[in-house]
Amino acid sequence: MQLLQQSGHGDLCGAPGSVAWLQGLIDALCDLSSRDALSGLANRRAFEAALLREIDRVARSGEPALLLILDIDHFKRVNDSYGHRVGDLVITAVAETLQECVRPMDLPARIGGEEFAVILPNCAPAFASTVAERLRTRIENRIIEISPSQALGVTVSIGGAFAPQWVRSTASLWIERADLQLYRAKSEGRNRTCLEPTPVSTVSAEEKGLLFGGAVPEDNDA
Numbered sequence: 406m407q408l409l410q411q412s413g414h415g416d417l418c419g420a421p422g423s424v425a426w427l428q429g430l431i432d433a434l435c436d437l438s439s440r441d442a443l444s445g446l447a448n449r450r451a452f453e454a455a456l457l458r459e460i461d462r463v464a465r466s467g468e469p470a471l472l473l474i475l476d477i478d479h480f481k482r483v484n485d486s487y488g489h490r491v492g493d494l495v496i497t498a499v500a501e502t503l504q505e506c507v508r509p510m511d512l513p514a515r516i517g518g519e520e521f522a523v524i525l526p527n528c529a530p531a532f533a534s535t536v537a538e539r540l541r542t543r544i545e546n547r548i549i550e551i552s553p554s555q556a557l558g559v560t561v562s563i564g565g566a567f568a569p570q571w572v573r574s575t576a577s578l579w580i581e582r583a584d585l586q587l588y589r590a591k592s593e594g595r596n597r598t599c600l601e602p603t604p605v606s607t608v609s610a611e612e613k614g615l616l617f618g619g620a621v622p623e624d625n626d627a
C-alpha cells in the first residue's frame with residue numbers, strides 16, 4: 406500500500422476488502438508493474454508485451470507498424486558534468502516530449518537507462534521518416550531547465566524498422582533490426598534518424614490464403 410501511495414495510486418474506492426476495492430488494487434498494481442518509475446512511460450516489460458501484440462496484429466492485418474528506438478547522445482557527459490539528478494531531469498524531459506508528440510495509439514516506452522522506444526501501429530512507410538524526424542527535432546529544440554539560471558539541450562539518435570507484413574516475426578528480431586539502424590545513426594554522427602529501407606512485400610495471394618484461410622483482405626494484393 407505504501408508503494409501504491411508513493412506512486413499516486415493510493416486512493417482506492419470502496420471499503421477495504423470489497424470487490425471494488427480489490428479490483429482497484431489489481432488495476433493499480435498492474436499499472437505500477439508496467440510503468441517506468443522515473444519517466445512514467447511504459448517500462449521494458451510492457452513494451453515487449455505490446456510489441457508481441459503488434460507483431461500478431463501486423464501478421465493478421467498486413468498493416469504496417471513502425472518501431473523506433475531512440476538513444477540520448479553523449480548522455481554520460483550530462484551525468485559527468487551536471488550529476489545524476491540532472492541526468493534524471495533530462496530523461497524525464499525526453500520522455501515528456503515523446504509522450505507529447507505521438508498519437509494516442511502509439512506507445513512510447515523507456516527500455517533502458519537513456520534508451521527509449523516508440524511502437525507506431527498503422528504507420529504508412531511514406532510518413533515514417535517525417536514522424537521520426539519530428540520526434541528528433543522536438544527533442545533537439547526542447548530547452549531543459551536544470552536550475553533557475555541554467556538550461557541545457559540534448560539530441561537523440563533514432564533507428565527504425567517496420568514489422569514484416571504478413572509474416573510472423575519475433576520481438577527480439579524486430580528490436581535487433583531497429584537497433585542496427587540506431588547503431589548506424591550513432592556511427593554516422595548522431596542527432597539523426599536512420600530507417601531500414603521498407604521491403605516490397607512478396608507474399609502471393611495464394612500464400613495469404615494459406616495464412617488466413619481464404620479470408621484475405623482485398624486491399625493488399627502485393
Ligand SMILES: Nc1nc2c(ncn2[C@@H]2O[C@H](COP(=O)(O)OP(=O)(O)OP(=O)(O)O)[C@@H](O)[C@H]2O)c(=O)[nH]1
Pocket residue numbers: 443476477478479480481482484488489490491492493496517518519591595
Ligand atoms: N542520470 C541517470 N543516468 C543513467 C540512468 N541510466 C543510465 N544512465 C547513464 O547513462 C550513461 C550512458 O552512457 P553511454 O552508454 O556511454 O552512452 P552515451 O554517453 O549516451 O554515448 P552515445 O550513446 O554513444 O551517444 C551512463 O553514464 C549511465 O550511468 C538513469 O536512470 N539516470
